[in-house]
Amino acid sequence: MVLKLLFCGTVHTLLAKGFPHSQRSLRFSWYWSSQLIQLQKLLVLPLRLLGVAKLLVLFFSILERSTKIDPDDSEAEPVESLRGEIELRHVDFAYPSRPDVPVFKDLNLRIRAGQSQALVGASGCGKSSVISLIERFYDPIAGKVMIDGKDIRRLNLKSLRLKIGLVQQEPALFASSIFDNIAYGKDGATEAEVIEAARAANVHGFVSALPDGYETPVGERGVSAVRGSKTKNRNSQAVLKDPAILLLDEATSALDAESECVLQEALDRLMRGRTTVLVAHRLSTIRGVDSIGVVQDGRIVEQGSHSELVSRPDGAYFRLLQLQHHHI
Numbered sequence: 001m002v003l004k005l006l007f008c009g010t011v012h013t014l015l016a017k018g019f020p021h022s023q024r025s026l027r028f029s030w031y032w033s034s035q036l037i038q039l040q041k042l043l044v045l046p047l048r049l050l051g052v053a054k055l056l057v058l059f060f061s062i063l064e065r066s067t068k069i070d071p072d073d074s075e076a077e078p079v080e081s082l083r084g085e086i087e088l089r090h091v092d093f094a095y096p097s098r099p100d101v102p103v104f105k106d107l108n109l110r111i112r113a114g115q116s117q118a119l120v121g122a123s124g125c126g127k128s129s130v131i132s133l134i135e136r137f138y139d140p141i142a143g144k145v146m147i148d149g150k151d152i153r154r155l156n157l158k159s160l161r162l163k164i165g166l167v168q169q170e171p172a173l174f175a176s177s178i179f180d181n182i183a184y185g186k187d188g189a190t191e192a193e194v195i196e197a198a199r200a201a202n203v204h205g206f207v208s209a210l211p212d213g214y215e216t217p218v219g220e221r222g223v224s225a226v227r228g229s230k231t232k233n234r235n236s237q238a239v240l241k242d243p244a245i246l247l248l249d250e251a252t253s254a255l256d257a258e259s260e261c262v263l264q265e266a267l268d269r270l271m272r273g274r275t276t277v278l279v280a281h282r283l284s285t286i287r288g289v290d291s292i293g294v295v296q297d298g299r300i301v302e303q304g305s306h307s308e309l310v311s312r313p314d315g316a317y318f319r320l321l322q323l324q325h326h327h328i
């Protein structure tokens with residue numbers, strides 16, 4: 001920057017004053033350039049301080065940002081039992097940290113109790129965000145999320161979440177035993193309940209075969225060799241709650257083909273009698289669901305069973321299928 005100023009200043013003075021005076025002009029430019037360097041040095045500290053101040057303001061604004069969602073609002077209606085009907089009606093949504101980037105614009109989705117609904121679409125289209133809205137990690141900007149016909153903002157969140165089983169995209173486990181990790185799914189779970197949940201998630205045989213069985217450590221320093229065990233554990237946690245609603249975000253994505261097959265069988269069994277929302281990248285894993293919704297441009301642009309959607313060669317699902325075939 002300084003060199004550029006020096007060069008431009010010199011050329012400018014040479015052109016303006018003519019070459020005979022170039023010696024004097026050069027001295028003149030050197031003088032101003034050295035002054036500029038001093039000025040720049042003087043400005044560095046205040047500019048740095050300004051940067052630090054900006055960071056501090058951001059930091060304090062984050063600290064002061066209180067969540068509007070109270071998980072245990074005593075005024076809200078407690079949830080005793082659920083049929084499991086879900087509806088997102090005219091939902092507009094943007095993440096609080098990026099309010100000017102809309103994720104959904106008039107999104108509508110209705111899932112009948114006991115039905116399975118898959119969500120598909122390009123990465124970043126908002127599949128996981130639908131799950132987050134159903135779990136009420138966030139509230140929509142406009143429109144509402146309803147469960148059994150009630151706006152979930154009117155329901156006591158803690159009791160609602162007890163009825164919802166969630167298996168997330170990035171399963172995180174505690175650095176503890178497999179037993180503790182499964183038991184985390186329910187307060188005061190007994191050994192029999194943990195084993196039953198593990199059986200339901202098709203993981204009991206696999207855990208029992210480990211040298212330390214249910215006491216095998218997992219998580220941070222645990223058995224990294226046990227491929228896919230994290231996802232399986234998470235599934236067992238979700239089962240333990242015996243939820244009316246199951247939310248599966250890429251539940252089988254961390255698994256190899258063989259484990260995926262085993263888990264798929266378990267999931268099919270689990271889904272029976274529960275409303276299930278599944279997010280899947282691999283379209284082959286969702287052929288049997290009751291309904292598939294394609295998320296695109298902040299809305300559900302197409303919905304129907306696999307056989308209905310494949311019969312529309314101009315449709316969004318058909319295009320996704322073709323794209324996936326090209327990648328395989």
Ligand SMILES: Nc1ncnc2c1ncn2[C@@H]1O[C@H](COP(=O)(O)OP(=O)(O)OP(=O)(O)O)[C@@H](O)[C@H]1O
Binds near residue numbers: 126127
């Ligand atoms: N916590 C967050 N804060 C701000 N923006 C977010 C957050 N989570 C997701 N987004 C943005 O919201 C949009 C939708 O993201 P989302 O995770 O729902 O997509 P997705 O369909 O699940 O993608 P993928 O298939 O990659 O999992 C993306 O543009 C993403 O960058």
Ligand SMILES: [Mg+2]
Binds near residue numbers: 127
């Ligand atoms: Mg996602």
